[in-house]
Amino acid sequence: MTPNKEDYLKELYKLGGLDHLVSNKQMSQVLEVAPASVSEMLNKLSQEGLLVIEPYKGSQLTPDGLRIAISLLRGHRLWEVFLIRHLGYTWSEAHEDAELLEHISPSRLTDRLDRFLNYPEYCPHGSVIPKSDGQTNEDTLMLLADLKTGDTSKIKKVLEEKKFLDYLQNQGIEIGTQFTVTSVGDYEGPFTLALEEKTIQISYKAACQIFVSEPK
Amino acid sequence: MTPNKEDYLKELYKLGGLDHLVSNKQMSQVLEVAPASVSEMLNKLSQEGLLVIEPYKGSQLTPDGLRIAISLLRGHRLWEVFLIRHLGYTWSEAHEDAELLEHISPSRLTDRLDRFLNYPEYCPHGSVIPKSDGQTNEDTLMLLADLKTGDTSKIKKVLEEKKFLDYLQNQGIEIGTQFTVTSVGDYEGPFTLALEEKTIQISYKAACQIFVSEPK
DNA sequence: CTCCTAATTTAGGTCAACCTAACTTTTATT
DNA sequence: AATAAAAGTTAGGTTGACCTAAATTAGGAG
Numbered sequence: 001m002t003p004n005k006e007d008y009l010k011e012l013y014k015l016g017g018l019d020h021l022v023s024n025k026q027m028s029q030v031l032e033v034a035p036a037s038v039s040e041m042l043n044k045l046s047q048e049g050l051l052v053i054e055p056y057k058g059s060q061l062t063p064d065g066l067r068i069a070i071s072l073l074r075g076h077r078l079w080e081v082f083l084i085r086h087l088g089y090t091w092s093e094a095h096e097d098a099e100l101l102e103h104i105s106p107s108r109l110t111d112r113l114d115r116f117l118n119y120p121e122y123c124p125h126g127s128v129i130p131k132s133d134g135q136t137n138e139d140t141l142m143l144l145a146d147l148k149t150g151d152t153s154k155i156k157k158v159l160e161e162k163k164f165l166d167y168l169q170n171q172g173i174e175i176g177t178q179f180t181v182t183s184v185g186d187y188e189g190p191f192t193l194a195l196e197e198k199t200i201q202i203s204y205k206a207a208c209q210i211f212v213s214e215p216k
Numbered sequence: 217m218t219p220n221k222e223d224y225l226k227e228l229y230k231l232g233g234l235d236h237l238v239s240n241k242q243m244s245q246v247l248e249v250a251p252a253s254v255s256e257m258l259n260k261l262s263q264e265g266l267l268v269i270e271p272y273k274g275s276q277l278t279p280d281g282l283r284i285a286i287s288l289l290r291g292h293r294l295w296e297v298f299l300i301r302h303l304g305y306t307w308s309e310a311h312e313d314a315e316l317l318e319h320i321s322p323s324r325l326t327d328r329l330d331r332f333l334n335y336p337e338y339c340p341h342g343s344v345i346p347k348s349d350g351q352t353n354e355d356t357l358m359l360l361a362d363l364k365t366g367d368t369s370k371i372k373k374v375l376e377e378k379k380f381l382d383y384l385q386n387q388g389i390e391i392g393t394q395f396t397v398t399s400v401g402d403y404e405g406p407f408t409l410a411l412e413e414k415t416i417q418i419s420y421k422a423a424c425q426i427f428v429s430e431p432k
Numbered sequence: 433c434t435c436c437t438a439a440t441t442t443a444g445g446t447c448a449a450c451c452t453a454a455c456t457t458t459t460a461t462t
Numbered sequence: 463a464a465t466a467a468a469a470g471t472t473a474g475g476t477t478g479a480c481c482t483a484a485a486t487t488a489g490g491a492g
Binding site: 023043 | 438439440441442443
């Protein structure tokens with residue numbers, strides 16, 4: 001299992017899990033390789049029994065592939081906790097270096113790291129950290145984009161993408177931040193949020209990448 | 217710079233530093249690749265200006281190559297400190313996983329790790345940890361194998377090799393352990409050492425892989 | 433229901449890092 | 463100094479992961 005193949009499995013999981021097939025096009029976009037390269041690599045991985053291909057339709061992880069993907073995510077998120085909690089990383093820095101470190105996550109290491117960090121439930125960006133046995137209970141969250149004016153809620157999870165993370169951190173948004181939606185622009189217009197200390201505006205696109213708890 | 221090339225530079229440094237040429241044979245042994253593969257790779261690295269080859273004689277790092285090699289060693293040793301101090305690794309486990317982690321050591325990460333660990337001077341096996349700027353003041357030590365009966369000294373550094381490390385740790389040898397040589401076998405016979413609490417015997421070969429301070 | 437477009441696959445090629453086998457240079461021995 | 467052994471290099475081949483270009487399939491629009 002090379003770092004390369006690991007990335008294919010991880011992205012396949014993130015894009016579809018066990019729910020639905022993932023197209024080669026999506027894979028080629030997130031992995032930034034040519035579609036032909038995706039076909040080729042997926043064929044190898046399917047021969048290894050890690051995923052199943054429906055030709056021209058898409059592919060999906062097998063239980064074996066799932067196990068590997070989840071352990072990568074576990075490593076990634078534990079490393080993020082370490083980098084932010086102990087080394088003073090920013091959100092986006094932590095994500096970047098965790099992308100490298102996740103490929104060095106034998107269970108001997110991740111299990112001990114987990115203990116050292118005192119078994120954190122969430123990564124700094126709000127994603128659930130799978131347990132050592134691969135178990136992972138995702139919370140049911142909603143998109144900020146689906147809130148209405150007047151709703152009050154809490155930031156629970158954000159998608160991990162460098163520029164987006166920097167943008168959020170500059171705005172002062174953190175996991176757990178409580179806010180009230182004070183206005184929602186029409187036609188995918190911006191959301192205005194009242195935080196504890198200040199009011200900020202975020203684009204509709206950003207609102208689609210932020211998960212929040214049920215509003216009250 | 218791939219992890220592969222990094223390993224060539226690191227081993228070249230460990231085998232010869234800037235002192236003397238290193239033969240391809242040595243390189244092929246420590247890297248466990250065919251001699252022909254060494255020739256090929258060293259050629260590439262010399263084209264990149266990281267080392268100089270004297271055909272049929274051996275090769276040596278340039279200042280650029282040295283810089284990379286030292287930063288790898290720095291990463292390796294800092295990771296070892298972390299693994300042992302915070303994750304409860306044994307000597308040999310720490311060495312193994314540090315071999316992987318060292319290839320993920322951008323200075324952003326190692327410098328912060330260094331600070332987190334409170335700027336340790338030595339790795340758990342007694343090697344000096346190079347500073348961020350590449351500076352490294354090696355202590356002058358002597359081999360345990362060169363001590364005479366009656367000499368009293370302290371363990372300062374041990375070579376990092378899995379089976380050897382396990383052997384030492386089982387014997388209760390640690391960096392800083394004080395001991396007195398109570399007998400030296402003839403013809404490369406074993407050394408008998410009186411530690412604080414007990415007496416142990418170690419082979420001549422082992423005595424050649426242990427560094428100690430000047431006896432008093 | 434045909435046809436066009438977008439997605440996918442196949443074919444053929446590159447590059448990095450390895451290998452074995454054959455050849456050359458160095459060195460050590462007689 | 464001649465030559466055999468050891469070390470190093472060159473040549474040619476393999477594998478993994480990528481690429482472009484060409485051929486194929488799927489699915490929606492008229």
